[in-house]
Amino acid sequence: xxxxxxxxxxxxxxxxxxxxxxxxxxxxxxxxxxxxxxxxxxxxxxxxxxxxxxxxxxxxxxxxxxxxxxxxxxxxxxxxxxxxxxxxxxxxxxxxxxxxxxxxxxxxxxxxxxxxxxxxxxxxxxxxxxxxxxxxxxxxxxxxxxxxxxxxxxxxxxxxxxxxxxxxxxxxxxxxxxxxxxxxxxxxxxxxxxxxxxxxxxxxxxxxxxxxxxxxxxxxxxxxxxxxxxxxxxxxxxxxxxxxxxxxxxxxxxxxxxxxxxxxxxxxxxxxxxxxxxxxxxxxxxxxxxxxxxxxxxxxxxxxxxxxxxxxxxxxxxxxxxxxxxxxxxxxxxxxxxxxxxxxxxxxxxxxxx
Amino acid sequence: xxxxxxxxxxxxxxxxxxxxxxxxxxxxxxxxxxxxxxxxxxxxxxxxxxxxxxxxxxxxxxxxxxxxxxxxxxxxxxxxxxxxxxxxxxxxxxxxxxxxxxxxxxxxxxxxxxxxxxxxxxxxxxxxxxxxxxxxxxxxxxxxxxxxxxxxxxxxxxxxxxxxxxxxxxxxxxxxxxxxxxxxxxxxxxxxxxxxxxxxxxxxxxxxxxxxxxxxxxxxxxxxxxxxxxxxxxxxxxxxxxxxxxxxxxxxxxxxxxxxxxxxxxxxxxxxxxxxxxxxxxxxxxxxxxxxxxxxxxxxxxxxxxxxxxxxxxxxxxxxxxxxxxxxxxxxxxxxxxxxxxxxxxxxxxxxxxxxxxxxxxxxxxxxxxxxxxxxxxxxxxxxxxxxxxxxxxxxxxxxxxxxxxxxxxxxxxxxxxxxxxxxxxxxxxxxxxxxxxxxxxxxxxxxxxxxxxxxxxxxxxxxxxxxxxxxxxxxxxxxxxxxxxxxxxxxxxxxxxxxxxxxxxxxxxxxxxxxxxxxxxxxxxxxxxxxxxxxxxxxxxxxxxxxxxxxxxxxxxxxxxxxxxxxxxxxxxxxxxxxx
Ligand code: HEM
Ligand code: FES
Numbered sequence: 030x031x032x033x034x035x036x037x038x039x040x041x042x043x044x045x046x047x048x049x050x051x052x053x054x055x056x057x058x059x060x061x062x063x064x065x066x067x068x069x070x071x072x073x074x075x076x077x078x079x080x081x082x083x084x085x086x087x088x089x090x091x092x093x094x095x096x097x098x099x100x101x102x103x104x105x106x107x108x109x110x111x112x113x114x115x116x117x118x119x120x121x122x123x124x125x126x127x128x129x130x131x132x133x134x135x136x137x138x139x140x141x142x143x144x145x146x147x148x149x150x151x152x153x154x155x156x157x158x159x160x161x162x163x164x165x166x167x168x169x170x171x172x173x174x175x176x177x178x179x180x181x182x183x184x185x186x187x188x189x190x191x192x193x194x195x196x197x198x199x200x201x202x203x204x205x206x207x208x209x210x211x212x213x214x215x216x217x218x219x220x221x222x223x224x225x226x227x228x229x230x231x232x233x234x235x236x237x238x239x240x241x242x243x244x245x246x247x248x249x250x251x252x253x254x255x256x257x258x259x260x261x262x263x264x265x266x267x268x269x270x271x272x273x274x275x276x277x278x279x280x281x282x283x284x285x286x287x288x289x290x291x292x293x294x295x296x297x298x299x300x301x302x303x304x305x306x307x308x309x310x311x312x313x314x315x316x317x318x319x320x321x322x323x324x325x326x327x328x329x330x331x332x333x334x335x336x337x338x339x340x341x342x343x344x345x346x347x348x349x350x351x352x353x354x355x356x357x358x359x360x361x362x363x364x365x366x367x368x369x370x371x372x373x374x375x376x377x378x379x380x381x382x383x
Numbered sequence: 384x385x386x387x388x389x390x391x392x393x394x395x396x397x398x399x400x401x402x403x404x405x406x407x408x409x410x411x412x413x414x415x416x417x418x419x420x421x422x423x424x425x426x427x428x429x430x431x432x433x434x435x436x437x438x439x440x441x442x443x444x445x446x447x448x449x450x451x452x453x454x455x456x457x458x459x460x461x462x463x464x465x466x467x468x469x470x471x472x473x474x475x476x477x478x479x480x481x482x483x484x485x486x487x488x489x490x491x492x493x494x495x496x497x498x499x500x501x502x503x504x505x506x507x508x509x510x511x512x513x514x515x516x517x518x519x520x521x522x523x524x525x526x527x528x529x530x531x532x533x534x535x536x537x538x539x540x541x542x543x544x545x546x547x548x549x550x551x552x553x554x555x556x557x558x559x560x561x562x563x564x565x566x567x568x569x570x571x572x573x574x575x576x577x578x579x580x581x582x583x584x585x586x587x588x589x590x591x592x593x594x595x596x597x598x599x600x601x602x603x604x605x606x607x608x609x610x611x612x613x614x615x616x617x618x619x620x621x622x623x624x625x626x627x628x629x630x631x632x633x634x635x636x637x638x639x640x641x642x643x644x645x646x647x648x649x650x651x652x653x654x655x656x657x658x659x660x661x662x663x664x665x666x667x668x669x670x671x672x673x674x675x676x677x678x679x680x681x682x683x684x685x686x687x688x689x690x691x692x693x694x695x696x697x698x699x700x701x702x703x704x705x706x707x708x709x710x711x712x713x714x715x716x717x718x719x720x721x722x723x724x725x726x727x728x729x730x731x732x733x734x735x736x737x738x739x740x741x742x743x744x745x746x747x748x749x750x751x752x753x754x755x756x757x758x759x760x761x762x763x764x765x766x767x768x769x770x771x772x773x774x775x776x777x778x779x780x781x782x783x784x785x786x787x788x789x790x791x792x793x794x795x796x797x798x799x800x801x802x803x804x805x806x807x808x809x810x811x812x813x814x815x816x817x818x819x820x821x822x823x824x825x826x827x828x829x830x831x832x833x834x835x836x837x838x839x840x841x842x843x844x845x846x847x848x849x850x851x852x853x854x855x856x857x858x859x860x861x862x863x864x865x866x867x868x869x870x871x872x873x874x875x876x877x878x879x880x881x882x883x884x885x886x887x888x889x890x891x892x893x894x895x896x897x898x899x900x901x902x903x904x905x906x907x908x909x910x911x912x913x914x915x916x917x918x919x920x921x922x923x924x925x926x927x928x929x930x931x932x933x934x935x936x937x938x939x940x941x942x943x944x945x946x947x948x949x950x951x952x953x954x955x956x957x958x959x960x961x962x963x964x
């Protein structure tokens with residue numbers, strides 16, 4: 030071992046000693062005896078403390094079982110700071126948490142107070158293998174290469190590599206049927222499906238939740254209604270999923286026709302009632318924050334803001350596309366209906382959208 | 384010898400039985416006395432490990448009651464406000480766990496709190512490793528594993544959060560689907576394959592379930608195992624201090640101290656998670672209601688670890704291009720996929736980049752004090768400030784309401800701040816580090832300034848300086864001065880053009896940037912003189928005060944230090960490599 034304690038005259042460059050990794054000018058590891066090392070009474074006290082913690086832990090486990098059996102899980106209690114909380118959960122958490130915590134606290138206290146606290150020194154060893162081991166490994170590799178003929182049999186080597194490259198293909202191919210098109214989806218591409226909704230000419234607009242058809246008079250100026258097509262419930266029943274709803278959900282807003290600066294098609298409103306998709310064109314959150322004064326529709330997810338008085342154009346935020354508008358009118362009974370499907374895909378953009 | 388109890392005899396017999404079959408005593412003989420250095424910051428990794436174990440345990444219990452199905456049912460459990468409502472089985476069974484299974488809510492909340500603590504502990508542990516340079520040779524692999532573990536932790540958390548099929552988690556999935564759809568070329572198909580068609584479909588939750596309870600935890604468990612095995616064989620790094628060198632480990636032996644402390648700490652973490660799970664509500668899914676794709680609750684927030692992605696999505700400008708009829712959604716693709724990809728890749732590669740820049744190939748077992756690596760510390764703080772900016776973005780609506788600001792101006796501010804703030808943080812941090820280095824140098828040269836002025840008998844005023852304590856001396860002198868790599872020559876002595884000139888020149892410049900401004904450590908003689916002087920001034924004052932702690936300066940002989948013949952500076956090492964092995 031070299032002694033690398035910097036020596037005078039060994040200075041270099043800007044007057045600093047040569048850099049030594051891990052140089053420590055102080056060799057002695059400091060150690061102060063604890064009270065429990067010197068005072069037997071303190072040691073006994075610490076022993077009692079530790080044992081008490083373990084005892085309390087046992088007690089809490091018993092209380093846990095008692096709480097489990099006796100407390101009705103639906104009852105609540107008032108606890109200051111926490112408010113009204115489920116009584117069962119509160120008691121179970123407190124007893125189990127306390128019990129487990131005390132085991133740990135006891136063990137740590139034991140280690141800190143009663144086990145020797147003198148730091149010891151161990152040497153490290155290089156991670157790198159000794160030269161001999163490396164040489165042996167290399168020799169073994171050479172022997173393997175030689176004996177297998179891996180280097181010589183070019184044809185075998187290349188065909189093996191080819192086989193290994195192809196071998197994962199089945200594992201990838203079977204993933205194709207992660208999506209199996211339902212009869213209604215048969216023959217349509219993902220892009221086709223994303224571009225059509227339940228709305229067609231004459232679909233009645235019903236308000237979401239009550240599923241009652243909407244008359245223009247139901248909607249005051251400044252009002253907003255979440256709506257869906259009348260056949261949605263039926264379709265959901267038949268398909269057993271919420272897919273149709275995700276695309277067909279709309280909002281109806283009514284404004285003074287004077288205030289409508291533009292819309293996506295001539296006369297797509299009905300007496301100032303406008304229908305827009307409810308699904309944000311950013312990444313697809315449903316939107317319902319509408320400020321009637323500005324006619325702005327704000328998405329709560331990333332705050333894209335659309336101006337419904339101006340073709341649903343984006344006025345702020347990360348969304349790139351305007352909110353698609355649905356052309357509406359009334360049927361012979363005077364209920365609001367769609368005049369068509371959306372003329373552009375609703376919801377988030379996608380590669381094939383164009 | 385001490386007496387042996389019957390239990391110990393049985394234990395000994397068992398150990399022999401096992402040893403004869405698997406040779407375990409060889410391992411025990413080497414390892415029961417293994418030394419682990421102690422420092423509070425080394426407990427961060429332990430917290431991550433223990434909370435992961437708690438999450439595994441509680442997760443297994445949750446599987447006993449949870450039903451990962453999107454099939455529709457009508458709720459008829461004991462939570463009255465939702466009675467009669469149509470919902471998925473996943474949501475219904477989560478309600479049952481919360482209201483009808485005794486202890487079920489505790490398990491659910493422990494699982495969720497455990498997950499939050501798990502990911503937070505990993506992140507802070509990573510900061511510790513970064514700022515102390517613990518990722519340097521030989522521990523680069525463990526850094527890489529750590530980065531992968533953090534990523535998997537985020538995925539584990541997000542996949543779990545999405546299982547209960549409540550309104551919040553469903554909206555999270557809707558966003559996730561929108562993000563997948565934004566991947567150029569394959570996005571639409573990828574989304575259809577993942578969800579078995581359109582959103583939400585009926586399959587996704589059961590698919591996610593396998594990923595959440597098996598695939599990701601399995602991977603995490605495997606990687607954690609390797610991570611710990613590497614810590615074990617490479618031995619833990621240690622902070623500088625008296626008696627600590629690059630070639631030793633100073634600390635407590637595995638048996639009994641470390642075992643008692645670390646084992647005890649597991650119970651402490653477990654206990655705290657159980658207490659928090661019992662006392663503090665997390666993710667009250669019964670308030671959000673079942674998922675439906677056309678409703679959303681305003682002001683809802685994802686779990687903390689997803690906040691930065693949400694923020695990135697929020698502050699990104701709305702760029703989208705259409706080329707030949709194909710749509711590229713930069714507004715989604717960049718913040719949600721490119722940004723995290725670049726961030727985590729840069730994180731993973733950092734040790735290799737730094738080693739390339741410094742040319743340092745030595746093993747490092749003594750941790751750096753962050754001030755002694757100002758550029759690294761600056762880069763770390765810069766990355767953190769970048770992350771925090773995104774996080775603020777993720778909370779822009781909450782901040783806007785709380786401080787009565789406009790969301791739009793916060794967003795506009797962040798769009799600029801994300802580029803301006805991190806470099807400022809870098810500069811300030813680097814300067815602060817250099818200032819601290821200068822102060823350390825002062826301390827070595829003159830001792831501590833005690834702030835006390837003394838008037839000597841002949842009328843002179845001096846400020847009393849006190850010599851450093853042994854510990855401070857050991858810690859401050861642990862700084863290793865490095866030289867930047869030398870500037871390359873355009874051609875060698877024989878006029879042969881240096882083909883690597885450009886890369887070497889870049890490396891030289893970066894290395895000057897990395898090391899250049901460092902404040903050199905005084906020489907040993909200067910340190911000794913300085914400390915003597917301080918001791919002297921303190922001695923003059925000593926009769927006036929009663930010093931408890933007058934650690935007398937003593938020039939001790941340093942412990943051991945280096946393998947003979949091993950390169951001591953990076954420059955020596957470079958020279959050695961050039962001269963060929
Ligand atoms: C690897 C780390 C893991 C993380 C970070 C994690 C995270 C989460 C989170 C945040 C939730 C939502 C809980 C809620 O508030 O309802 C969850 C749910 C769930 N997790 Fe995990 N989890 C992990 C591992 C596991 C494992 C190993 C299992 C089972 C073997 C499991 C089983 C479950 C189940 C069944 C649920 C749904 C039940 C419910 O939501 O109440 N998890 N997980
Ligand atoms: S989903 Fe509406 S702004 Fe992002």
